[in-house]
Amino acid sequence: MEKRQELYAGKAKSVYTTDDPDLVILSFRDDTSAFDGEKVEQLSRKGEVNNKFNAFIMEKLQASGVPTHFERLLNANESLVKNMEMMPIECVVRNVSAGSLCRRLGVEEGKQLNPPIFEFFLKDDALHDPMINEYHIETFSLASYENVHKMKELTFVTNMILQDMFAKAGMILVDYKLEFGLFKGEVVLGDEFSPDGCRLWDADTGKKLDKDRFRQGLGGVIEAYEEVAQRIGVPL
Numbered sequence: 702m703e704k705r706q707e708l709y710a711g712k713a714k715s716v717y718t719t720d721d722p723d724l725v726i727l728s729f730r731d732d733t734s735a736f737d738g739e740k741v742e743q744l745s746r747k748g749e750v751n752n753k754f755n756a757f758i759m760e761k762l763q764a765s766g767v768p769t770h771f772e773r774l775l776n777a778n779e780s781l782v783k784n785m786e787m788m789p790i791e792c793v794v795r796n797v798s799a800g801s802l803c804r805r806l807g808v809e810e811g812k813q814l815n816p817p818i819f820e821f822f823l824k825d826d827a828l829h830d831p832m833i834n835e836y837h838i839e840t841f842s843l844a845s846y847e848n849v850h851k852m853k854e855l856t857f858v859t860n861m862i863l864q865d866m867f868a869k870a871g872m873i874l875v876d877y878k879l880e881f882g883l884f885k886g887e888v889v890l891g892d893e894f895s896p897d898g899c900r901l902w903d904a905d906t907g908k909k910l911d912k913d914r915f916r917q918g919l920g921g922v923i924e925a926y927e928e929v930a931q932r933i934g935v936p937l
């Protein structure tokens with residue numbers, strides 16, 4: 702498998718073509734961004750930690766019946782994944798109130814959400830990722846009716862698997878964001894799952910162990926990511 706040219710560079714990852722049109726390389730960089738790219742810093746080791754973290758989670762989800770784009774780890778910062786047509790939609794599940802839910806609805810942080818809340822956002826930094834619903838998705842042909850329901854179903858299956866996994870390691874999965882794509886017509890989980898795209902709190906102390914440490918300038922960002930990785934058994 703041969704790495705060819707850069708296809709796309711996002712805020713934290715770059716995508717490269719390979720000699721196989723069905724496969725691309727995801728390269729995890731140390732760039733860390735927040736507030737739609739307004740705050741950007743280089744955090745040493747972040748690319749490597751997120752690449753290995755993501756590989757571990759994707760393999761676990763795949764083994765539990767969630768189709769993912771992940772093929773294999775290539776090296777410290779790169780993974781081989783399926784070349785998908787990504788849907789410009791973010792799927793968020795919230796088990797505990799935090800972040801934009803609190804800002805939008807005036808809810809205090811830390812409230813248990815029963816049942817968990819599901820939200821769609823349009824992936825568009827220039828528009829600050831506005832919230833959308835099934836109607837926007839269908840009317841603007843962002844995804845078919847069937848695929849919208851598949852994404853929702855897979856996002857909730859992921860919630861059961863990961864809530865349980867993090868709980869066993871003494872952490873609360875507060876919320877997280879998933880992105881899906883189509884591979885040969887099938888809805889497949891893409892992008893990444895890492896502490897960059899979820900909120901994780903220590904179950905005893907409430908300590909934030911995710912990207913909120915970066916957003917809120919709390920320090921110890923990578924140390925927290927490494928602690929989470931070590932607690933769930935990611936080989937770093």
Ligand code: UDP
Nearest residue numbers: 793799800801802876877878897898899900
């Ligand atoms: N999230 C993300 N990328 C985004 C927006 C949100 O990964 O562009 C994640 C975020 O890390 C959190 C969840 O989705 O785990 C819900 O984020 P929220 O809507 O609360 O927005 P935020 O407070 O991050 O602006």
